[in-house]
Amino acid sequence: MIVYISRRLLSAVVTVLLASVIVFAAVQLLPGDVATQVLGQDATPDAVAALREQMGLNRPAVLRFLDWITGAVRGDFGVSLVSGEPVSATLWLHLRNTMLIAVATIAVAVTSSIVLGVVAGLYRDRWPDTVVSTLTLIGMSVPEFVVATLLVLALSITVPVLPAVVLDEASAPVADLLPAVVLPTIALSVVMTAYIVRMTRTSVIDVMESEFVTTARLKGLGTGRVVVRHALPSALLPTLNVIAMNVAWLVGGVAVVENVFNYPGVGRMLLEAVHNRDLPVLQAIAVVSAAVYVLCNLAADLGAMALNPRLRTGERSAR
């Protein structure tokens, strides 16, 4: 088991490293390098050359990558081209704000999708299933910005109870940001729930037809006990992975939704970086999101191991 865990950890580290190589390489492809970016298109060639020298851009890409990655490991992502401030300080602040939305969204989406998925699975092909499946289909078919826009129309314009636009700075205290978290969370939860419900429903249906559930039923256990004690743990296993995968989607969804509400999180920071072509910021956000994604998958795998005794013996079929 320890071998399996350590192998899994190693492969997570390798994946993050590879992802950072890819991000670095992609950004280096940029026509005109960072020096030209800083000085603008009209800069004299001499000035560009001087700045290149100063920033160490004349050195081979491999060395620059090593510099950057060793800094990144220590939490130093360089300096923003626009503000001149260290990237990491700004990034952690925005990350804190985004975590507020992300944690709330995951809590809401996971709870509601498990409830809805179990209901749909147990009442397969009857009206509760039809209702849930139809809502799921609609939820999957509208992009986050549409849900967000409709929410603004409903809860900020028609019935003005919540702010449509956040005016707080990124450094505002958490308590001030809380009212602003509500609408983005609803918008993201709607879409995320739609994706997870599908998986929960399918696996509940599979498990309810399995032999051990039939046995439990024949033992005379009540439906509630059969579902909660026998079926749910097995049914939630595949769902765990889907939840982890949704976290990757969440990072993208957050970018869109934060933009709609002007919420000072990583998503807005990302879009500003793209607007200003602020490459160090872009690289930092990309690597941090990749690391978050890999960590979530790792957690899902280890969680699956905890839930499923068969995986603990070390015999695990390769994916």
Next chain:
Amino acid sequence: MTGSPHGASGPAETTGSTGTARTTLRSLARSTPAVVGLSLVALHVLLALLAPLLTSYSPTANDPGSALLGPGADHWAGTDAYGRDVVSRVLYGGRYALTVSFAATACAVALGTVVGCAAALKGGRLDDALMRVLDAILAIPPILALLVVVTVLGTGPAVIVLAVTVVYAPQVVRVVRAAALGVAPLDYVTAARARGERTVSILVREVLPNIAHVVSVEFAMRASWVVLLISSLSFLGFGANPPTPDWGLMVAENRTAMVVVPWATLAPIIALATLVVGLNLSADGLSRAWGVDRAKESS
């Protein structure tokens, strides 16, 4: 099928699309969702093709004299802040959405299929290395990867197609590779190898026809995500450049005037949602008709 993760009747497990085109069509026609889905998509294609006949207004020309009108006899869904007819922009927006999304999905699925099949047939070191790199690419969220490509190469339809290909091909590779691995050990592939056929011809003549159903379902499913992704990108201002008629861009332009002219925002939203619902239902219908397990692939 007790506890089997493969769900209902699975001809896919044996030799792929064993049924003829006719049985597929029949089971598609029997399923209401599939019929609704395919009709929705067909309706969108038809409306996009006939756009110039259905409206006499230009989707891009400004007409300040008739700005911000409500729905009426002249403008069925009103006009936006620049006086452009909303119906006309939605119709032409369908052209843009369908062409760009179709091109992007086709490129991603084609590239993914070729690489996935090659990885499955060749196996070994190449396969291992490829899977590692794909894991790393998949760790970067799609919209972030798209934004990086757009930052590097600028905006425009060609860049979007390229970016979507880069982002979605790895996911297609995974699905196709898994399907091809299911086919590779079968007798007819072994026979072809024993006959000494080249990998390319084994791929084209033996493997591809037998995973065609997986690729088709993959195409329909990807298409719905690509439409969503591209519209999100336009909404953020990094996709279609104004004044291109694009649904995501229309929502972004008109949402500040939502109280005055709600239809300028709602019309593109309805168009976008119906197209994606159509694509999703079609993907569902196709996967049921062929017994491809879609829930397993939803990632």
